[in-house]
Structures are given as structure tokens and as C-alpha cells.
Amino acid sequence: MFMTTNRAPSKIIPRAFPGIKPGEVEELIANSQVHTYAAETVLCRENAIETIFYMILEGEVEVTKVINQTEARVLKTLSAGDFFGEMALIHNAPRAATVTSKTEVVVLELDKQNFDRVLQHSSSVAMAMVKEISERLRQNDEMAIEDLRMRASELAQAYQKLAEQDLVRREFLANVAHELRTPLMAASGYLQILQKGRLQGNQLNEAIETVSRNVGHIISLVNDILFLQEIELVLPAFQPVNLGEIAQSIVKKYEKKATERGVHLKVRNERNVPEVNGDSKSLERAVTALMDNAIKFSPRGGDVEINFEKQKDWLAISVEDHGIGIATDQLSRIFDRFYHLEKSGDDLFGGIGIGLAITRQVIEQHHGKLNVESKQGKGSKFTMLLPLETGI
Numbered sequence: 001m002f003m004t005t006n007r008a009p010s011k012i013i014p015r016a017f018p019g020i021k022p023g024e025v026e027e028l029i030a031n032s033q034v035h036t037y038a039a040e041t042v043l044c045r046e047n048a049i050e051t052i053f054y055m056i057l058e059g060e061v062e063v064t065k066v067i068n069q070t071e072a073r074v075l076k077t078l079s080a081g082d083f084f085g086e087m088a089l090i091h092n093a094p095r096a097a098t099v100t101s102k103t104e105v106v107v108l109e110l111d112k113q114n115f116d117r118v119l120q121h122s123s124s125v126a127m128a129m130v131k132e133i134s135e136r137l138r139q140n141d142e143m144a145i146e147d148l149r150m151r152a153s154e155l156a157q158a159y160q161k162l163a164e165q166d167l168v169r170r171e172f173l174a175n176v177a178h179e180l181r182t183p184l185m186a187a188s189g190y191l192q193i194l195q196k197g198r199l200q201g202n203q204l205n206e207a208i209e210t211v212s213r214n215v216g217h218i219i220s221l222v223n224d225i226l227f228l229q230e231i232e233l234v235l236p237a238f239q240p241v242n243l244g245e246i247a248q249s250i251v252k253k254y255e256k257k258a259t260e261r262g263v264h265l266k267v268r269n270e271r272n273v274p275e276v277n278g279d280s281k282s283l284e285r286a287v288t289a290l291m292d293n294a295i296k297f298s299p300r301g302g303d304v305e306i307n308f309e310k311q312k313d314w315l316a317i318s319v320e321d322h323g324i325g326i327a328t329d330q331l332s333r334i335f336d337r338f339y340h341l342e343k344s345g346d347d348l349f350g351g352i353g354i355g356l357a358i359t360r361q362v363i364e365q366h367h368g369k370l371n372v373e374s375k376q377g378k379g380s381k382f383t384m385l386l387p388l389e390t391g392i
């Protein structure tokens with residue numbers, strides 16, 4: 001083939017192999033063939049047994065190698081004057097990488113026999129080849145080492161995460177057992193008394209009432225635990241939810257309990273609350289948990305208020321009480337599963353500390369935020385922020 005442009009093999013070969021003698025260039029050209037390939041042609045395939053050596057006369061190729069069994073990493077882009085496909089021929093091994101044309105490429109090709117002959121005859125070609133191969137091997141080694149390092153650190157991180165999860169799980173189990181034991185012991189104690197059959201009248205009613213309250217407590221704890229476990233596993237289909245209506249129905253549900261405790265419930269700005277995209281059951285549960293705590297920690301005659309406010313792209317729902325409040329150093333812990341304020345003055349606040357963990361989890365599931373403002377002795381205000389018009 002006759003070429004007069006600067007892609008002529010006689011011009012390009014000396015660029016690849018500095019010091020090559022004119023006779024050697026002639027020999028190389030005489031034993032090779034020029035081929036043109038379209039873009040996106042695979043010229044060398046990693047791991048394949050192939051026996052052609054290439055020198056690029058025109059165009060560009062990309063050298064890639066698969067790491068981690070899935071990810072193809074680009075090692076280098078080669079252009080006119082660069083060669084490839086030499087490693088498999090010299091090592092008698094499968095291709096070390098994949099070489100794909102990025103543009104249309106014109107290449108000079110040598111088969112193994114001719115390649116070996118040129119290598120034996122020309123020290124300049126051999127020298128250039130040794131230099132280039134050692135550089136490529138070094139680069140490939142570095143990549144492999146870097147890859148190993150990355151994988152080792154990924155493994156270490158995964159291991160640490162697992163260890164943390166394991167700890168959380170163990171603490172969770174211990175807490176569950178502990179939380180269940182109190183009402184179970186109470187119920188079982190009263191059942192033993194009942195079994196003796198000596199209680200009558202008011203005493204009998206009280207004992208039955210205590211057993212029933214404790215069993216109710218166990219059921220609600222088990223339900224909460226199941227809910228919390230489930231919410232981590234299944235993502236419900238989101239739909240438009242009217243939280244104003246939900247708040248009203250929660251207040252209705254809690255009216256009796258609040259009256260018994262002398263607590264006043266109020267809902268503000270619940271009309272025309274913009275709908276949020278979410279799961280109504282989970283959101284109801286989240287607000288209920290806040291409400292439950294607010295009533296629990298309110299003094300007699302205290303107010304609990306649910307308020308709605310639109311804040312830019314967020315819907316803010318706050319639940320505020322004027323009860324005992326939370327100490328600053330305890331604020332960060334209150335969302336832990338089972339954390340609860342056991343004692344305040346002489347009042348024992350029993351009950352399951354799983355509520356806030358549920359609220360937090362639901363908010364996370366809805367890509368929202370949860371803020372808490374609280375001062376000891378002054379009360380607490382929990383604000384759920386839910387995104388409006390999300391494309392979830």
C-alpha cells in the first residue's frame with residue numbers, strides 16, 4: 001500500500017522505535033499488512049488467545065481491563081505511533097487487556113511469526129518494546145494493588161458496619177427482653193393471685209384490670225417492634241396523604257386518655273394542609289408516637305398542641321407539650337430504640353421507649369427531617385418536616 005501522508009508507516013515506525021535502521025523499517029513494512037477498522041471494533045479481547053501485533057498509523061484506541069469482575073477500567077488511550085498486542089505474543093499468554101477502537105483506526109499488523117522475526121533482527125525494536133512493556137506491567141501492577149487496597153478498605157468498612165449492626169441487634173434483643181419482662185411479671189403475678197380464687201369484688205376487678213393492662217402493654221410493644229422491623233424491610237407505595245385529617249383522628253382517639261390525665265389537646269391550622277406523598281399508616285404512627293409521649297410527659301392541666309405550617313417546600317407538623325422537657329445531654333439519645341425517661345421526680349414514666357425510634361424511622365422513609373426543641377422543665381416541641389411535591 002502506498003502512503004504519502006504523515007500516516008505513512010515509514011514515518012511512524014521510527015517514532016515508535018527510535019534508532020531503528022532504514023533496512024529494518026523496510027523489513028517490518030514488507031512483513032506487515034495495513035488494515036482499517038471502524039470505531040468500536042474490539043481488536044484485542046482480554047483473556048483471549050490472539051496472535052496479532054498492531055501499530056497505530058491513524059486514529060485512537062482505548063485499552064481497558066476488567067477489575068472486580070464487573071468494572072472495566074480504562075488503562076490508556078493510544079494513538080498514532082503507539083503499538084499494542086505485544087504482551088500476549090512475547091509472553092505466549094492470553095491478552096492482558098481489551099483494546100477497542102475509539103475512532104476509525106488504520107493499523108499496521110504483524111502476525112506472530114513476523115513479529116518474532118523483527119524482534120530478533122532489530123535491537124531498536126526490542127529495546128523500545130522492553131521499555132514499553134515494563135512500563136505497562138508496572139502500570140497494571142499499580143492498578144491491581146490500588147484495586148486490592150480499595151477492596152481491603154471496603155471490606156474493613158463492611159466489617160465494621162456489620163459489627164455495629166450486630167451490637168445494635170444485641171442491645172435491641174436485650175432491651176426487648178427487658179421491656180417485655182416487666183409487664184409479663186406483673187401479669188403473671190396477678191394471674192397467680194387470681195388462680196388462688198380468693199379475690200372478690202373490687203379487688204378481683206382491679207386484678208383483672210391490671211392483667212389486662214399489662215397484656216395490652218405487651219401487645220402494643222410487640223406491635224411496635226414488628227412495625228419497626230417491617231419498616232426497615234418493605235417500602236410501602238406512597239400516595240397523597242392529608243395529615244390534617246390524620247391529626248384530627250388521632251386527637252379524637254386520645255381524647256379519653258388526655259381527659260383522664262387532665263391534659264388539653266389542640267390542633268391548629270389543620271384545614272387546607274397541603275397533601276404530602278407518603279404512607280398514611282406510617283405517618284399516622286409517627287404522629288401518634290409524638291402525641292403519646294407529649295401526653296405522657298405533660299403535667300395535669302397542661303396543653304398538648306399539634307400545629308401545621310408550610311415552610312417553603314416542606315410541611316411542618318409540630319407536637320408541643322409543656323411538660324418536664326428533656327435535658328440537653330439526653331437529646332441526642334432519645335431516638336434510640338427503647339430509650340426512655342424512666343424517672344422524673346417522684347413520677348415513674350413507664351412505657352415503651354420505642355415511639356421516637358418509630359417516628360424517626362418513618363421520617364427517614366419519607367425523606368423528611370425531625371427537629372426537637374426542648375428545655376428541662378419547660379416542655380418539648382417535636383417538628384416533623386415532610387417534603388412537598390416530591391417525585392418519590
Ligand code: CMP
Pocket residue numbers: 044063075076083084085086087088089094095096097098099135136137139140
Ligand atoms: P496484549 O496483552 O497482547 O493485549 C492487550 C494489550 O493491551 C497488551 O498486549 C498491551 O499492548 C496493551 N496494554 C496492556 N496494559 C497496558 C497499559 N497499562 N497501558 C497501555 N497498554 C496496555
